[in-house]
Amino acid sequence: MRGYRDLAELLRQQITSGEHPEGSTLPRIVDLIDAHGLSRQTVRDAIKELADEGLVVTMGKGGTVVRNRTRVKIPLNRYSRVLRPAGTKGPWETTCAEQGLDGRMKVVGVARLHATAELAALLDVPSGSDLVHRRRHAMLGENDVVQLQDAWYPADLVDQTELAGSAKVVGGVFGALVAAGHSPSSVSERVQSRMPTGVEASQLKISGKVPVIAVTRVTKNAEGRVLEVLQSTAPADRVELMYDDLPLE
Known part of the structure; x- marks a missing residue:
């Protein structure tokens, strides 16, 4: 050798x-x-x-x-299947279960903050508005962090709901929004491929040379009000985003 x-x-x-x-x-x-x-x-x-x-x-x-490189297939229709309140699994957990995987969602932290100019633009609220920030890890099993998630909500929408609390939202965020009277109607996603930050590489247990897929999701109700902005980051070899049967007209 x-x-x-x-x-x-x-x-x-x-x-x-x-x-x-x-x-x-x-x-x-x-x-x-x-x-x-x-x-x-x-x-x-x-x-x-x-x-x-x-x-x-x-x-x-x-x-x-x-390294565990099990790939999770994430279909766009994962959202529509978890809109009913009182379910036991959110989109990540449901998607993983259908693939025979032990998907779990772990709450890392919940905080109130003021909207930066960037977040205000995404949420369509005035800069400095009160927001609820939920940080989560989408996992396989107890220790394998596959995806980092940061979600922001207008505080006036989620105050007095479980989304403002520090506990895991059983059944997923969308079901909780419906239960609170804020039914999601549309979702837009923007997908980028980039290199991870040092913090992301450490949390995902990857080298800084392993590319990640970064998704920004904006969820609105039927009137067009933004209910949630979610930013997720995962190693590019761990997730497969699936956008099947989209209408062409």
Whole structure:
């Protein structure tokens, strides 16, 4: 074995074949040095190449872990199926369950804030208006964060509802909006591909060279009032956005 590319290719093949399955830890650097007669820097360069490809994530003292790359298919019609209040699953949980995946939604934080100029434009409210900000992680299982979500709501719409509280909204936000008398009628989405910020890469446990898909969703009622602005970010190899059977006229 002559260099880091050879070692990277060997480890890549072992990961692809299942010899090192998702969630497993690669051999320690010292063990790879001994096994292949390479320098420490050469081994580090090989692991960095795999991390940049999104195959592994380095966990410090936790070693180098083979990354979970299970892809979640996210159809546009996920919203219409969760409009009825009293359901037990939101759009993410429903979509994952249909694919045999253990989808979970975790509330990271809820806060009141004043609308920046950018948020005010998206929500069609005056700059400085009171908003409720809900930060969530869309997950598979207990530890695998697939998508980061930040949602904002006009405070006058959601005050005195569970959307203003810190607890998880059982059944999803759309059902809660309907229960509060604010029925979603239309959804617009804008999709971008970009590189992650340092914070996003850390939370998603990816290298800063793994691209992400960033979606901005604006939800309105029948009168055109904006009920929610949601910004979500996920590694590009973890989600597949599906827009099937859209009308052409």
